[in-house]
Amino acid sequence: MTDYYQKMNSWVPVDPDSGYTIHNLPFGIFSTPELSPRVGVALGDYIIDMRMLARLEFLEALCIDTTVFNRDSLNDYIDCGRDVWKKTRQILISLLRETDHDSPLKDHFEQVFVPRRRAMMHPPIKCQDYTDFYSSLEHATNVGKMFRPDNPLMPNWRHMPVGYHGRSSSLVTSGHEIIRPQGQIMPKDAEKPVFSASKALDFELEMAFIVGKKTEMGEQVPVDQTEDYIFGMVLFNDWSARDIQKWEYQPLGPFLGKSFASSMSPWVITMDALEPFRCEGPEQEPEVLPYLKQQKQATHFDINLSVEIRPGRYADLEVVSKSNAKFLYWSIDQQLAHQTVNGCNINIGDMMASGTISGPTHDSCGSLLELTKGGSSPILFKDGQTRTYLQDDDVVILRGHCEKNGIKVSFGHVRGYIGPAREPSK
Secondary structure, three states: OOOOOOOOOEOOOOOHHHOEOOOOOOEEEEEOOOOOOEEEEEEOOEEEEHHHHHHOOOOHHHOOOHHHHHOOOOHHHHOOOHHHHHHHHHHHHHHHEOOOOOOHHHHHHHHHEEEHHHOEEEOOOOOOOEEEEOOOHHHHHHHHHHHOOOOOOOOOOOOOOOEEEEOHHHEEEOOOEEEOOEEEEOOOOOOOOEEEEOOOEEOEEEEEEEEOOOOOOOOOOOOOOOHHHEEEEEEEEOOEEHHHHHHHOOOOOOOHHHHOOEEEOOOEEEHHHHHHHEEOOOOOOOOOOHHHOOOOOOOEEOOEEEEEEEOOOOOOOEEEEEEEHHHOOOOHHHHHHHHHOOOOOOOOOOEEEOOOOOOOOHHHOOEHHHHOOOOOOOEEOOOOOEEOOEOOOOEEEEEEEEEEOOEEEEEEEEEEEEEOOOOOOO
16 A cells, blocks of 8 residues: 555654645745755644755665755756655655654754744745646636626637636745736726726636646647646636726737736645545546547546635635635646647646636635626625625635545645735836
8 A cells, every 4th residue: 555545644743634744745945044945845833854854865865966955946856757756755754654663864853844933935936837727617607607698618618628828927925915906997888998906806716736847849748648747736826807807808818917916825735645635527528539538537636625815904814715626627637738739848847727616506616706796796704894806905815625534635825915006107
């Protein structure tokens, strides 16, 4: 039995409800007042300093240049390949697992283990390109009904994972302030657009995967051979200015209504950690073309997702949505296969996001556009406030975790604070 499914405990004290157990071991980039940015692995209330672990010669079996752990992004480590990712996990588990024999790591606890409360997290990767897909049938249907009640899905939707190319320059990690965007808006019943700060700022509950192996131009990634090409996953919030988006999106799709900011969680959950939570996805009808047809059954992941909003500076956080990644119509393998089928090359650290993940019930909608039915049905909070779209000083937090047979793996959270629009440059 592999460590995917076998329940394990660590000799390091870990609250099992934290989700940062020995079954998880997510990768990120951290620093402290004393330590420069470097690679770390989360375990309970601690971060394992991988640079120090290598310096103490615990990672010699990897047979790599261990200075990859000194970097301020995961890209160089990811470039080492899947065999090294798996071997690293095996070494960490052997050092951290509770056994009848003391781990040699115990003698170096203070050198290697950094309290998470003292650490600052940084973007985990350097991303050159970012794609956002539109992979939720429920989300596409909900949105389509607002504009085309009798025919919500476009003719191509069930045949391929629709997506657009986003701006990697505006990818940020959890905690970054989101400045209210400005642009052209067409007011209702107006004859010409106006320049304005967005009045319809929205969140989008998404997941994203990180590319782990580059390809050359002309090369394709087969749908059932994606394991080497996907390093791990993060939570993702594709912030959207619905009023800017509505005026600009035809004929070429999302632009300024999306490119101002997208937020990711700081810890990357590896695909090995997610293996126990594989599940079947929705049945795809009609049958997809051969390059998208998967042979394996468990193509999706059972990841519980939620959205919390704090409506204003002095309010409490309240859950407004609960969804699950298993609802996605298109799998991450299909997304990657479709991205590369035309010969588009990909690079290590590229991100591909799922698009909004909505479920079959209203409370599982993954955006305010859906939850408020296009702004016509405001959300009521406990303190009496209402929201159709986000206001300045609001906070949005996305959370995610997997749980099965006593094993819990957490994605942590991605948090965004809404700041006011800035004065236009003169």
